[in-house]
Amino acid sequence: AEATFKRLAQIQREVIGTDRPDCFQSLQRQGMAELWMTKFADADLNLTESLQGLLNTSGPKSFLYLLSQLSLGQVLEYSGEVRRAILDYEHVWSYRRSTLGPDNPMAVWAQCAMVSGYRKLRRYEDAEKAVVEVIDSRTRTLGPRTASTVDAIIQRLVLYLDSERFL
Numbered sequence: 001a002e003a004t005f006k007r008l009a010q011i012q013r014e015v016i017g018t019d020r021p022d023c024f025q026s027l028q029r030q031g032m033a034e035l036w037m038t039k040f041a042d043a044d045l046n047l048t049e050s051l052q053g054l055l056n057t058s059g060p061k062s063f064l065y066l067l068s069q070l071s072l073g074q075v076l077e078y079s080g081e082v083r084r085a086i087l088d089y090e091h092v093w094s095y096r097r098s099t100l101g102p103d104n105p106m107a108v109w110a111q112c113a114m115v116s117g118y119r120k121l122r123r124y125e126d127a128e129k130a131v132v133e134v135i136d137s138r139t140r141t142l143g144p145r146t147a148s149t150v151d152a153i154i155q156r157l158v159l160y161l162d163s164e165r166f167l
Contacts, residue, residue, distance in 0.1 A: 005030035024053030047072040086117040124163040131156045
């Protein structure tokens with residue numbers, strides 16, 4: 001996937017140009033593949049370029065731009081830049097929540113990512129508030145036994161372990 005999106009972005013840049021979001025979306029996908037393969041430096045470069053291109057072609061409120069921002073947040077978090085990652089997560093969460101409501105899937109995804117970042121920074125109260133909201137939203141919209149809801153419950157358990165809240 002990484003090689004395919006890299007080549008696709010090159011072709012799109014040559015044929016379509018950089019006035020449309022196409023090559024930047026392919027760079028986004030390449031960066032996401034690199035994230036999953038733990039190639040964080042490469043992912044950072046491609047997602048950052050994707051963000052700049054999408055900012056110019058689609059705007060900062062577009063789904064594609066926000067997806068790149070959320071993915072870059074994950075790269076930053078996994079690379080140890082948790083404070084910067086939280087800024088990306090909070091921006092995506094705040095915008096999507098304010099425009100599409102608290103149960104918007106991207107808003108909830110960003111909020112769940114915020115839980116991880118807050119926990120790593122020992123901001124346990126912020127993490128607790130966020131994870132309760134995520135669990136509630138996912139339970140209402142997806143059901144109590146879906147992988148996404150269970151993932152949020154696991155996030156809460158890890159939070160309790162890290163904050164030494166043994167029940």
